[in-house]
Amino acid sequence: MDxxxxxxxxxxxxxxxxxxxxxxxxxxxxxxEAAGVRLIAAHGLRDPSHMAPTVRRSVQAGAPMVIVGGGDGSLSGTVDELVGSDCVFAVLPLGTANSFARTLGLPLDLEAAVAAIANGRRRRVDLGVINGDYFVNSASIGLSPLIGATVPHGLKRYLGRLGYLIWAVRCFFNLRPFRLVIDDGNVEHRLWSTEVRILNGRFHGGVELSETAEVDSGRIMIQAVTGRSLMRLCADWYAKFFKLRDRDAHTQEFVASAFRIDTRPRLRISIDGEVLTRTPADVRIAAAAIEVAVAAD
Structure with missing residues (x-):
């Protein structure tokens, strides 16, 4: 840490x-402003598509730090604009799951998050890359893209994680197992799966899914729920949510700097909650890609 x-x-x-x-x-x-951070400009944007251009203009204008408030999708949608710059990326966790903030150890309370920005330190972290698109935290194949592609915005906005849970149950019955091929450049792994998580950090959907995935390791993790049983997927989420001792019994993990992933049939991929691409996919880590603001301790 710097x-x-x-x-x-x-x-x-x-x-x-x-x-x-x-x-x-x-x-x-x-x-x-009360904490001593002078705001060169402040933008409250009701159209999320305006966020990336606004961040891009701020970085190009020489802003020393850009503070982005929103969920993981908002963070992933704007972080591309800071890659290769000296601008610090700061996070206000205002979303539903706030997985990236959890991975960084940031407080989820607004005032505490502001204090971390005002009194914190820099940390250089990795970003994941899928088919050329940078992301901060995680991507998923399986249930999450089904939810992300169909969940009504009002349900997510007003019920938060409970709304996701309600919609997840609905989408679960449309889920089907698929053939998964993972190529790390040396070995090609073939298996049946019901869900795949691509992790740059420990959290996905606000739940800690891995104790070993790190945001500054220079490597990316693929975690596959193995087998064809949907009940096995339920058991995996249950075990990880409650941190049971056998919480890794239903998954297989692969760690490398780059992968090629394919599925049969072709499936959608959600990137930090936003459905943005499909398989096949080239996955890699962009090591030490940006500087982020973290709490001093």
Whole structure:
């Protein structure tokens, strides 16, 4: 971890359409300025498609730090704009699962997250890359893309993780096992699976799915729920949610710097909650790609 203090000037960009974004934008702006972070500009955007261009313009204008408020999808959708720059990426966890904030050890409370930005330190972390698209935390094949492609926005916005759970149960009955091929450049692995997680960190959907996946390891993890039984998938989520001793009994993990993934049939891939691509997919790690703001301790 770098002991260099974080910049005291920043641009704030908040997804005001996210579950808590609209209510939190003004509160975040006031809290940051009260904590001594001078805001060069503050944008509360109701159209998420405007977030990446706004961050791009801020980085190009020389902003020393960009603070993005929203869920994991908002973070992944904007992080590409900071790769190759000296701009620090800071996170206000205003989403449903906030998996990237959990991976970084950031507090999920707004005031505590602001304090981490105002008094924290820099940390250089990896990003995952799927078919050329950078992502901060995780991607998934199986149930998550079914949910992400069909969940009504209102259900997600007003019920949060409970809404995801309700919709997950509905989508579960449309899920089918698939043939999975994982090629790490040396060995080709073939197996049946019901869900695949591509992890740059420990969390996916707000649940800790791996104790060993690290955001600064220089390697990416593929975790496959093996077999053809949907009940095995349920058992895996149950075991990991409650952190049972046998929570890794239903999965197989592969770790490398790059993979080629294919499925039969071709399936959609959700990247930090947003359905953005399909198999086959080239997966790799972009080691030490950006600097992020983390708590001092």
């Amino acid at each position: 002991d260099t203090p974080l910049p005291r000037e920043a641009v704030l960009v908040v997804n005001a359409r996210s579950r808590r974004g609209e209510a939190m934008f003004k509160r975040a702006r006031d809290a940051l």
